[in-house]
Amino acid sequence: MAQSISKGKAIKEWRLYFFVIPSLILVLVFSYFPAASAVYHSFFDWAGGDTKQLIGWDNFKRALGDSVLWSSFVTVFILIVANVFKMIPSIFVAVMVHRLKSDRWQYWYRVLLVIPMIVPALVTLFIWKFFFDPNLGVLNKVMDFTGMKNLLVGLDGVFGWNLFLDGIPIAWLSEPRLIIPSLILWGFPWIGVVGVLIYLAGLQSISTDIYEAADLDGVSGFQKFVHIEFPLILTQIRLMLILLVIATIQGYGLQLLLLGDSGGPGGRGMVPGLWMYNRAFIAGEFGYACAIGMILFVFILSLTYIQNKYVRIDK
C-alpha cells in the first residue's frame, strides 16, 4: 500500500502531481473525450466535419428498424456460442501438457505453442484467407485428400443443400451460406496460447500427491479431469470466457479483413462493430455510427455487469 501522508507534507510534495499529469491528460483527451463525443454525436446528423444537425433520437429510432444491425447481432451471437466451444481444445491441450511427467517437455511444448504468436496476427489471418481460397487453398485440398469432401457431397445429396457438389471446389468465402461456417472454422484447431498458458498456471497448483492418490484408487483420466483439474482451473476458464465474449462482441477485424467492409457476399459476415465501421468510414454517417457504437457500448456494459454478478471470479 501507498504510505499515508500528512496534509503539510503533501503540499510540500506538490511536484509529485507532475508525475501523473501526462498520463491523465492523454487519457482524458484520447479516451474520455472520444467516449463523451460519441454520446453527444449520436444525437446528431453528422458527417465527421464541422456541420452537424441535432436530430434527437432519430439515429436510435433508425437503428431499431435497421435490419442489417439486427441480423448482425444474430451473427455475433452465433459466433459467441461457437467461440465458447472453441475454448475446449485449449483446455484439453493444457491438461495434457500438465499431465506429462517430464518438466522439460512441458517447457518445450509451451515454447512450441507460443510460436504462432510470433507471426503477426494479420499474417495468420491472411494465411487463413489463402487456406480458404477455392482453387489453390489448402483447406479444399485437405477436404479432398481426407475424403471429407465426399462425405459433405453425400450429405448434400441427402439434405439437398446444393452447397457441396462433386468436382466443384467449395467456395468458402464467396458462398453466402458458408460464410458463418468459415468464420467458425477459422483458426482450427483453435488453440489460444494465452488461454493454454493461463490454464497451465492454474493447474500448477495441483500437487503430485493428489495424482498419486488418484492413481492408487484407479481413477480414470476423464474422472481426474472432472474432479481434480476442472474445478481448479474454473476461475481461469471463467476469466477467459468473459474476455472472449466481450472481445467477440466488439471485434470486427477478422470480418473486415476476411470478408471486406460490407461483410462479404450477402453481408452474411456482418457484425455490429463492422456495421459501425461501415457506416462511419464508408457511408460517412458518423452520427449514426456513434449511435450504433452507443448501443453496442450499453450492450457490452450490461453483459459485463451480468457476468460479474452471476459468473463470479473468486481470486
Added chain:
Amino acid sequence: MSAEPIRTLGSHKQRDWPKHMAIWAILAIDLLPFYMMVQISFKDNTTFNLNPWFPTNPLTWVWSNWTYGMELIGPYIANTVFVAVTTTTVTLFLAIMAAYFFARYKMPFSSVLWSAFIVLMLMPAVANIVPLFALLKDLGLLNTLWAIIIVGVSVGQVFNLFVLRNFIEDLPKDLFEAAEMDGANHFQQVMNIVIPMSGPIIGTLAILAFLRTWNEFLLPLIILRDQELFTLGVGLIYLDGEYVKQWGKIMAAFFIASIPLIIIFLFTMKLFVRGLSAGAIKG
C-alpha cells in the same frame, strides 16, 4: 522392494506416449500456417501448383521472392519499428511515472484519479474509434505516424499503470527513505530505484506493448493515406488486395514481417511466455 519405484517410473513413461502423440498431432495442425508460409516463400507459382505441400530442393529455392518481399515490405517494417519502439518506450515511461505517484504516497485526490484510470478498464472502447478519427482530424494528425503513437501511448496507460502500481507498492519502503535521506528527488528515485528494480516486469510489459503495436491495423488503416507512411498492418492489407496471385512473394513478405518478432522471441523466450500469461488480465 527396490524394483518398485523403477517400475512405476517406467509405467508413467509408457503412459505418457499417447499424450505426446496427441500434443504433436495438435501442434502439427496448429503450426501448419507457419510451415506453409515458410515453404511456399521459396516457390514460384508453377512449383507451388505442382507441389503445394512439401519443401522443394534448396538448390531450386526462388530467392527472388525474398528480395522482392524485402523491397515491398521493408519500408513498412521500418515505419512499424519506429512506431512500436516509440510507443513502447513512451507508454512505459509515462506509466512508470504515474504508477510511482500512486504507489509512493496517498496524495490528496489520488484515489479519485486512480478511479479515473481504472474505470476505463471496464468501459468498452468500441464506440471511440469514430470520434477519435474526427479528433485526430481536428488536431491535424491524420496521415501521420504520430497519431498512431500518441493514441497507442494513451490506450496503453491504464493496463500498464495497473500492473506497475501494484509492483512498485511491493518494493521495500526503506529504499525510498534512504534515497530521500541522501537528497534524491522523486525523479531520481524513479530512475535509480524503481526502474532498476522492476527489470523483469518492465520487460514483460514492453513485450506486450510491442506486440500490441506490431499487430495494430485498424487505426492505421483509417488514418494513413500515403504509402510511404504505411505501417505493417496497412501494408499487408494493401498487399493482400494487390498481388493476389503471387503466393511465393506474398509468403516471403509475410515471413519478413515476422522476423522482428522472431528475433525478440529468441532472445526473451522466458519473458515472452510469462508476458502472454500476464496479458490476459488486461480486459
